[in-house]
Every structure is written in structure tokens, then in C-alpha cells.
Amino acid sequence: MFAERGSWVIFASIFVALFIVAIPVPVSWRGFVPDWSLLVLFYWVLALPGRVGVLLACVVGVLTDLLDGSPVGATAVGSVLAVLVILVSYQRIRQFDGLKQSLVMGLLISLVHLIEQRLETFLGWQHVGTDFLLPAATSLLFWVPVRNCLRSLRRYYEVQ
Amino acid sequence: MGWRATLAIGCCLLLLFYFRDHPALEAPRQFTLDTAAIVYRVAAAPKSAFVGLGDFFQSHSTLRSEKERLEQENLVLKGQTQKLAAVLAENGRYRALLRSAETLEREVMVAEIIAMTAARSRHELVIDKGTADAVHVGQPLLGADGLMGQVVRVGQYSSHALLITDATHAVPVQVLRSGVRGLAEGTGELNRLVVRHIAATTDIEEGDILVTSGLGGLFPAGYPVATVKTIVKQPGSSFSQVMAVPIASLDRGRHVMLAIELAPSGSQ
Numbered sequence: 001m002f003a004e005r006g007s008w009v010i011f012a013s014i015f016v017a018l019f020i021v022a023i024p025v026p027v028s029w030r031g032f033v034p035d036w037s038l039l040v041l042f043y044w045v046l047a048l049p050g051r052v053g054v055l056l057a058c059v060v061g062v063l064t065d066l067l068d069g070s071p072v073g074a075t076a077v078g079s080v081l082a083v084l085v086i087l088v089s090y091q092r093i094r095q096f097d098g099l100k101q102s103l104v105m106g107l108l109i110s111l112v113h114l115i116e117q118r119l120e121t122f123l124g125w126q127h128v129g130t131d132f133l134l135p136a137a138t139s140l141l142f143w144v145p146v147r148n149c150l151r152s153l154r155r156y157y158e159v160q
Numbered sequence: 161m162g163w164r165a166t167l168a169i170g171c172c173l174l175l176l177f178y179f180r181d182h183p184a185l186e187a188p189r190q191f192t193l194d195t196a197a198i199v200y201r202v203a204a205a206p207k208s209a210f211v212g213l214g215d216f217f218q219s220h221s222t223l224r225s226e227k228e229r230l231e232q233e234n235l236v237l238k239g240q241t242q243k244l245a246a247v248l249a250e251n252g253r254y255r256a257l258l259r260s261a262e263t264l265e266r267e268v269m270v271a272e273i274i275a276m277t278a279a280r281s282r283h284e285l286v287i288d289k290g291t292a293d294a295v296h297v298g299q300p301l302l303g304a305d306g307l308m309g310q311v312v313r314v315g316q317y318s319s320h321a322l323l324i325t326d327a328t329h330a331v332p333v334q335v336l337r338s339g340v341r342g343l344a345e346g347t348g349e350l351n352r353l354v355v356r357h358i359a360a361t362t363d364i365e366e367g368d369i370l371v372t373s374g375l376g377g378l379f380p381a382g383y384p385v386a387t388v389k390t391i392v393k394q395p396g397s398s399f400s401q402v403m404a405v406p407i408a409s410l411d412r413g414r415h416v417m418l419a420i421e422l423a424p425s426g427s428q
């Protein structure tokens with residue numbers, strides 16, 4: 001996976017996404033920040049299912065957890081499951097138009113957050129209300145721009 | 161695909177439930193915490209540069225009026241400190257008369273806030289002091305006006321501090337006016353605390369100041385925490401619902417203070 005052509009594009013895009021997640025935002029906006037790292041991960045899985053899979057999903061999940069200080073592994077479990085869903089049905093998801101794809105991504109991201117919330121609650125964290133699902137709604141809006149941007153990157157650097 | 165996924169999920173669950181507080185992973189934990197702090201610092205760099213540029217180009221008159229304000233404030237504070245010294249001495253004499261326990265003297269260390277962590281459900285700050293500066297888990301975090309929270313994770317050069325408004329945080333408090341004790345719990349909202357265990361007949365009023373009571377031994381006694389905002393007494397319920405607003409400005413400012421516990425100083 002590391003030696004193949006253009007692997008660095010995949011890793012670089014994920015690191016950039018993690019940096020964007022860490023950019024400070026006003027407290028009242030925090031709930032709305034999209035999950036950039038998950039969107040980027042989902043794009044690469046959808047585009048190159050033979051190459052990017054559950055292991056990278058696990059790594060991205062663990063890095064996200066390390067960054068935001070949540071229990072390490074809570075996001076990773078969800079992202080592995082979500083990526084499994086994409087791996088099983090990527091041919092179908094690719095046929096969808098932008099709107100349908102966005103909805104699928106929104107659903108997958110809310111799945112990740114639901115699992116994360118459950119696991120964190122086991123460990124004594126407390127979530128108030130259903131606000132933890134808000135990022136799924138905002139991520140959904142950003143799926144098409146992220147996809148188009150990464151697609152042109154992929155074509156430019158001929159990552160296959 | 162299947163076995164890889166099983167392996168990945170297994171590893172994650174192991175990390176979550178077995179290695180979460182395992183001492184063997186202390187070094188990597190500290191390393192990743194410090195690395196995350198660097199990421200936050202880099203991500204905040206454009207914003208800090210922008211703020212710095214704004215400071216640089218501040219007009220002369222603004223700076224002068226700011227200086228005047230600070231000088232006045234300094235004078236007032238100095239005056240108050242003088243009074244404080246007298247009060248402390250008096251307090252020490254009373255304590256000696258009452259033969260009460262020794263008080264702990266505390267000093268503070270200033271730390272800079274790097275960022276608020278990206279975990280949305282959590283009120284956690286990243287600060288730039290770690291074990292290299294003798295920061296330890298449980299150390300109280302103070303703002304200019306009052307208590308802000310406590311350190312929950314330490315790296316070598318950075319640490320994470322949980323704010324008092326986090327939904328999992330609670331601090332034992334006391335009403336400054338009447339001495340009534342309670343427990344101020346975070347609600348997950350940055351401007352609201354709920355005070356538990358206040359009986360309906362208790363002497364508490366809107367506008368009362370809550371200070372740390374020192375019970376539990378974690379927080380030093382006497383630091384301001386919150387102002388009581390609303391008190392709802394429901395007929396039939398033996399407790400009143402008390403809401404309070406934190407005194408420290410939790411989402412503003414760039415510096416915080418970490419309280420350092422010194423050896424017992426005896427009666428001052």
C-alpha cells in the first residue's frame with residue numbers, strides 16, 4: 001500500500017484534513033464542524049476500494065481520537081464499520097448522483113458518531129442530547145465539494 | 161476483508177477497554193498528547209498571526225488609553241493587596257486562637273491556552289505546560305476571575321484540562337454569604353452550571369457567589385466559581401433547582417494559572 005503510486009497523496013490529504021479539524025472555531029460553532037477526516041477517508045475508499053480499506057480506516061479513527069482527546073479507539077470502531085459498508089457496496093454508491101451520495105455519507109457519519117457516543121458513554125463520558133449528530137448533517141453538505149476536489153487531485157497525480 | 165475488519169475492531173476495543181489507563185502505555189500517551197498539541201498550535205497559527213498583526217497595528221491612542229486603564233487597575237489591585245495582607249495576618253491570628261488546622265499556601269504558574277480540543281461534546285483545553293513543569297493530573301486551573309477546571313491528562317510539554325462546565329465535571333462549592341454547601345455540576349453548556357443538593361429551605365439567593373469549599377481535597381478552598389442566576393423551588397420537591405453562571409470567562413483569554421500546592425505554612 002505504501003509503495004504504490006501516489007500513496008503520498010492519500011496520506012497528505014488525510015493529514016491536511018486532520019489539521020483542518022484542529023483549527024480553532026468559536027465555541028458556538030463547534031457542534032457544526034464537519035468531519036473532514038472521515039469525508040476524506042470515505043472518498044479514498046470509494047475511489048480505490050482495492051487499495052484503501054479497513055486498516056487505514058482504523059488508523060484515521062485512532063488519529064482523530066488522539067487529536068481530540070476522546071478515548072482512543074472510539075471513533076476507530078465506527079469508522080471501520082462505516083468503511084466496511086462502503087467496501088461492500090461501493091459499486092452501487094458510485095452510481096448514485098451527488099445528492100444520494102451525500103445522504104449515504106451523512107448516514108455513515110452518523111453511524112460513526114452513534115457508535116462513538118455509545119462506547120464513550122460506557123467509559124463514563126456524558127453526551128447531552130443528540131447534538132453529537134449535528135456534524136453528520138454539516139458533513140453531508142460538504143461531501144460533493146470534497147469529492148470533486150479529491151477527484152481532481154487523484155486524476156492529476158494519477159493515483160490508481 | 162472480514163478478518164482485517166475483525167482484527168481492527170478487536171484492536172480498537174482492546175485499546176478502549178484494556179489499555180485505556182494501562183501504565184505500560186504512559187510514554188506513547190504522553191508523546192501523542194504532545195504531538196496533538198503541536199498540531200493544534202500549527203492549526204491555530206494563522207489565527208494567532210492575524211491577532212498578532214492586529215495588536216501590532218493598534219493605534220497610538222488605543223494603546224495609550226489601554227495603558228491608562230491598566231495603570232488605574234494596577235493601582236486599585238495594589239490597594240486591595242495591601243488590605244489583603246492585613247486581613248491574612250488577622251486571619252492567621254484568629255486561626256491560632258481557634259487552634260484550627262494549618263492552611264495551605266498556594267502559588268500559581270502561568271500557562272498559555274493552545275486550543276480547545278476538537279471533541280465537540282467535551283469542554284477541554286490544551287495548555288502548554290506538562291510534566292516538565294511539574295504539572296500533574298488533578299491540578300486546579302484558575303482564570304483571572306475564578307476557577308476554570310482541572311488538569312485531566314498530562315504530556316511532557318502540554319496537558320489537557322477539563323473545564324467546570326463539562327457535563328462530567330463537578331466541584332464542591334459553598335455560598336460565600338451563608339456558607340451553605342453544594343455541588344456545582346457542569347451541564348455541557350459554557351455558561352451554565354447546576355448546583356445539586358440544595359434543600360428547598362436553604363438560605364440561598366439569586367446573585368449569591370459560590371466559592372470552592374475545599375471539600376474533597378482537590379480544589380483549594382475559597383476560589384470563586386459561579387454566581388447564582390436562578391432558583392426554582394417546586395412545590396413537593398425537597399430540593400430546589402439552582403442554576404449558576406461561571407465567573408471565569410471560559411471561552412476568552414489566552415492565559416490560565418495552575419495552582420501549585422506548597423508545603424503547609426502554619427498559621428500566617
